[in-house]
Amino acid sequence: MKITVWIGLAVLLLLSACSGPGNPGAPTAKTDTKHEAGTGGPASAPSSAPGTANGADDSLFDDVDADEPVKLVVATYYVSEQVQAVVEAYEALHPNVEIELHAASTSGKDLNDVMNKRDQFIQTNNAALLAGGGPDVIELDELPFEQYVKRGLLVDMNGLIEHDSAFDKADYFTNIIEHAQSGDGGLYGMPMYFSLVGLFGDADAIARAGVAIDDANWTLPQFIEIAKQLQETGDYPSVLASEPSYLLRQLITEHYTQLVTESDGNAHFDAEAFAEMMRQVRTMFDEGLLYNVVSNDRASALSAQAGRGRGVNAYFSDTYLYSLQDAIRFAGYPNTKLYAKPHAAGEDSGGYYSAVGTLGINAHSPHPRAAWEFVKFLLDDESVQSYINDHLESSPGFPLNKHVYEQQKQQLMQDGVVKQRGADALEIDRALLEQVDAQLSGASHIVRGPSKLEEIVDSQLEAFFSDQKSAEEAAAIIGNRINLLLNE
Amino acid sequence: MNSLRRLGRRDGFQAAWLLAPSAIGFSLFYLVPFALGIWESFTDGAGAGRSQYVGLRNYDALLHSSAFRQAAANTLLFTSVGVPLLIALSLGLALLLNRPLFLREGLRTSIVLPLVVPVASTVTIWQIFFDWNGTLNAWLHGLGLERIDWLQSDWSLGAVAVMYIWKNIGYNMILFLAGLQSIPRTYYETASIEGAGPVHRFFRITLVYLTPTLFFVILISTINSFKVFREAYLLAGDYPYDRLYMLQHYMNNMFASLDVQKLTAAATLMLVCIGVLVLVLLGLERRFRENME
16 A cells, blocks of 8 residues: 555656646757757756856757747736737748737736736746746846846847847947846846936026036035035025935945945945935935925926926936937926936946836747847837837837937927927927937946835835934834845 | 455555545645755756756755844744743633623624634734834823834734734634533532632643643644744735744745745755654644543
């Protein structure tokens, strides 16, 4: 009896071991053998895990047979509308390719529903990728991109670009592609669009105050210094329209290396230094150096965001641009100039941007080459990027493709105005557009969405700014929780 | 051939066939994933088909993580304080409700109610109760006391302990009530005639005859105390104050960061600990039963 049970168990285990995970389709087994052949057996593979693509170069490029039927699974979160539009066009051009689009829904009946769907999207993809399956092309904006890279789950697209003579990096914003690379030099995510993060400033008022600004190289302490001078001499009562917790979150990201020290394998968050930082920001707001857009007047802040209000009460205001039209719409001063944000100490010059619709290719995909072709098509000027403005109400960002961008720019220059719904059209400001143009090709610092770290910081700031907790208390709690996060 | 036929006629073999469907189901959904999980904790996790055996390296990394040690210490502290407290309270309640009392049925029902209410739906109430600007602090303020940040201090473990007791007290009470009612009334009557006081009767009769139930309740409460993560997570999120950080927080966060190796290593360690605990409890119970006989 006992023996029977054990035999039964053994058989089950064997069965489960044989039916390895992956796509239900047949090609999985085929490429597995290819991978092994390319890397000289499975034994050598794990050591080169992060650079799987390098180790498996040959296997990436030997499925160039154009007529072989290929099925690609594409998973997107934010850019599903755009991708949806282009899938049919691609299938028509490549009859051998069938594309299955897994578009996660970003809408729901309430916020809870949306968050649940988002979590589901993340978990499904995490599990599938870890098991060696999952979509061939993935949009990574909402996914733990860095973890994927660390575990070698994504293809290094540099390898694909090198072998692809049809792809010329110069057709794109090379600075964005370059800074999309991870620390090891691999290009694991290719952004389709990007947005510009910067400061709008009142150039006339700054000139009147007689303060010289070198925004290519300024750091935060310098910015504060300039702010003090401006406040003393100039027209506006405040210097930067911002929000305290937002500014602190920026500071924590920028001064991360000073705040977190490592000793015998354990990272430690310096709560005292952070408490000092909190007090500084507090003082700046109390002295009126910074203008709190949230607590002071939400309404005017919102209208400034929408571009109608031409009365921002400070020299500078934060700005996020997703298109050239945005620059015209959001410019809040009579003579608006775009400045780069103050840099963290030791950073090179160049502006800040954030990536939208970052696409990656699954390292376990049976058709990495076909997946790359599709990614390339998405970046192509004939595809989704070019007709985005006609078909969709708002642009998801500046297109990575320079030709498309140039077209958009010329179109705008010709029109000479930016149309607004329910309001008069706005005359374009050519000087401002030129500045945006320059910043676009100079942007070199990626701004990522709120991380866990920032969420933790945020949770305590309200109590601090409303005088319910001292800086030390709040910083100690923040430090306590961040230490957990750092030492997992 | 002959022996094979004999084997086919044996009861055990017949039973095996009949058990096969559920055995397959059990293996497929529990046993095999379980075994794979343990295996995973000994590999480097290079991906499907390429993983290699690395011995105890994952366990080494796990034990070097201060967050893991913190989580283990918190879980241990919570269990060692929460379980005795819960058992004492629920036993007290059971004793109280075992005698004629005004509104006894209503009280019993109200105490069992938390058991059937989903945690997620009550957690908001608890959140409002324990929040920095919440009910409890409003009461403290009303009494002229300094307010306490219940969820962002060492008090947080106490807050979750309150939730744990609130949630589990009804279930334990029912078990104890059943145990109490199975003790023959004549024992108490005899003891009373012999002149035993209430304290004596409690320790010499009630507690002794309740011991089998007690073992079961300890076991269930301990396992439930490991499950308190759900409350802690809903109350304070995935990175709470470090005193509230349980083993399952650690595992949950490892899952989120795709570190299957540390996750499975932690799960295996936890499994071993619970296994040892259960074996010890069952062994004690067996010895006690043999003594009674």
